[in-house]
Amino acid sequence: METRIAACSCGRLRLNCAGEPASVSLCHCRECQRRTGSSYGIAAFYEREKVSISGEFRDYVRQSDSGYKVTQHFCPHCGGTVFWEPERKPQMLAVAVGAFADPGFPAPAKQVYTEHRPAWLTLPDLI
Incomplete structure (x- = not known):
């Protein structure tokens, strides 16, 4: 089983994620835009038991667009x-796809909150 490693910029916070993600989603919600400084965020959802975490981290709790x-x-x-923990999916951890820094990472299969997507942003028909 393949293990992928996600890490922060300095490398002190690392996640080992076993196997393939359960899903990969591109999110246009305003909070993902703020979190990433981009027009969207991309999350890989893994079952909790498939992720091991090493390093120190701090938490920030916020409301999502779904409430x-x-x-x-x-x-x-x-x-x-x-990474983050969505209350609506307690069995899953969401990992920022960019933290893998892997151009071969699986593409998103869906996009959500498209009503917040900038009009100038075009994406492949796959999602």
């Missing part, structure tokens, strides 16, 4: 948000 809480975990040294 559920999301606990974001970030590195206290570089500030990178590497």
Whole structure:
């Protein structure tokens, strides 16, 4: 079984994720835009038992657009948000796809909150 490693910018917070993600989703919600500083965020959802975490992290709890809480975990040294826990999916951890820095990572299969997607942003028909 393949293991992928996600890490923050300084490398002190690391996740070992076993196997393939259960799903990969591109999110245009305003909070993902703020979290990433981009027009969207991309999350790989893994079952909790398939992820091992090493390193120190801090938490930030926020409301999601769906009304559920999301606990974001970030590195206290570089500030990178590497993973988060969506209250509406308690069995899963969401990992920032960019934290894998892997151009071969599986593409998103869906996109959500497209009503917040900028009009100038075009994406492949796959999602």
